[in-house]
Amino acid sequence: MSTTSSSEFSGWGKNFQSRSERVALSSIDELQGLLTKAGRGRGFLPIGLHRSYGDSALNSGGTLIDLSALNTISIDASTGVAVVGAGVTITQLERAALMHSLFPPVVPGTGFVTMGGAIAADIHGKSHHRTGTFSACVRRIKLLLASGAIADYTPEDAEFWATVGGLGLTGAVLEVELQLKSVKSNSADVTERRVKNLAEMIDVLGGADADFEHTVAWIDLSGDYRGRGVVSLGNYGATSVKSKDSNSAGPKLPSIAGKNFITPLSVRAFNEIWFRKPLKNGPVALGKYMHPLDGINEWNNIYGRDGFLQYQFVIDIGKEEIFERLFAGLRSLKAASFLGVLKKFGEQSQAPMSFPRRGWTLTLDYSTKVPGLEKFLQEFDEELVAAGGRIYLIKDSRVSPSLIPAMYPELNKWREIRRTMDPTGLWQSDQARRLHLC
């Protein structure tokens, strides 16, 4: 039986409060039955775990379809092919795969992401320069269409690529078939290096592509904003390590009277400690290496009642001077981010709305209460677009809709395919309305 409840939902950034119905379905038949009910002006939206930061998984006044009941995993150990329900999380898949010495080739910074969410955002991980996005390992998806029909799509189909990065607006992914990668152990061999500034970081990261399967850098954007940090490089390891199941066992950060604890001072202190911490060298459990923050539950509470936003963009290699301008602007605003991440991307996927493409991607977190931040980001967006860059929509909560066609030049192509899949506009989201996506 399905359960329906009406309440307030937020993305991970907690900077939106959106009221809608949520239907948790226990079967696909039930879901088909639900869609045929007429007269729902605000439409439907499939959701995962609301790990998207902004309003991608919100649908005010409409209905959210919770597919967590689709939780089966079956793995063919001989071929490494897995058939996985849309509600399965990355962490669950990793654990099941490791039992056969397999691992998903692309995993994001948190393991609390569902297969549906991974497809809808065409997520990337530390391996992007080698493996591309999540869709690169996907061989087939099963999709529930607006008509109630169920269809299988493969990378041969335009519908496949419209759904990849399609933000849930082409239909509900029910099942995913993907190719896992064989690994020798449950660990990664990790090497970390401290760097003094952005130039050195770019140098080290940029030079590591050939030797390392996983590359990422943590960047300190507080204090003097020179971009010092720690570069983390890794390969799948050969020696197994003990790993405790960290799934929801970790401490939980409470929300204390809805207050924001992220101030320039606390960020500086935290970043200083992080920068000085002993560097890792050697094997680290894959789960821990891939999802370092998952040990702390609900860390998003530290930004308080008004929430925060994540700003992630990509810019071509050779256009690095834009970082200097960004850092100078953030510095003058005294906007301190305690989770800056820099990564070098590899090739773009075929999906019109997929975010990653060759270049540098920088990710920053900010309280929405930083004075002047909104205006500054609006101006920076324009510079970014002029330099050929774009932002990651699954993280967005504030971009101007007029910039989307320039950021995503294949928007119209996506719109056309989407329209054939959903001529009546059944699938809707707050983000789609805010950014006039459909």
Place this chain on the structure above:
Amino acid sequence: MLNGFKNPGRIALIGGSSEIGMAIVTQLPENKSRQVILVDRIGEYALDVTDKAGRERVVARLFDEGDVDLVVIAVGLLGNNTELSMADNLVAAMEVNYVGTVHLLELIAERMKKQAHGQILAISSFAQVRPRPDNFRYGSTKAGLDFYARGLALALDGTGVSLKILRPGFVRSKMTAGMDNAPFAITVQECGSYGVRALTSRRLVTWAPSLLKYVAFVFKSLPPMIFRKISSR
């Protein structure tokens, strides 16, 4: 939708030529995706606030065209047109300040409830605090509006829609031109900035200026004898 900074995108200003309404809308934090729709006697969204069918038509159109994040209702008549009798002035003020505005609020709230988000700002007045011989007619229309708006705000609880009330005192504007400055008079721009604050305030009512909250308290507490003396001055 309000964006992640709680900044409205698509806005309707009903009473598009209202100085206070304009001062509110222009002082909102900048938003490159902002669209402000002016609903006024003339123009694309023409509306005679006293026309019931017109009110229904314009509200339907506003919401049919897309989500509305914020509606500022800034229509109002003082009822001091020297060409009209006192009684006719009263009826005109009632029709705009009470009947028209309250009906608009009702229609807008209905549509906003369907989208499950949105903000409404209604402009009441200090004049509704306690009847005074010089402005109780106008005050009574605002008192009706204020009473209704407070009720509507309660009824909207839990719907995702929020309603806020701005209660200005004497604002130096076209509407009050030629009148003597009352105590605590503020400029239109100042009033606008109180309106902007009202939108993010946790309180239902924002006074412009803030001090009026205490003045209102004193006004209401004064014994009738003393109040009569003060207000007849």
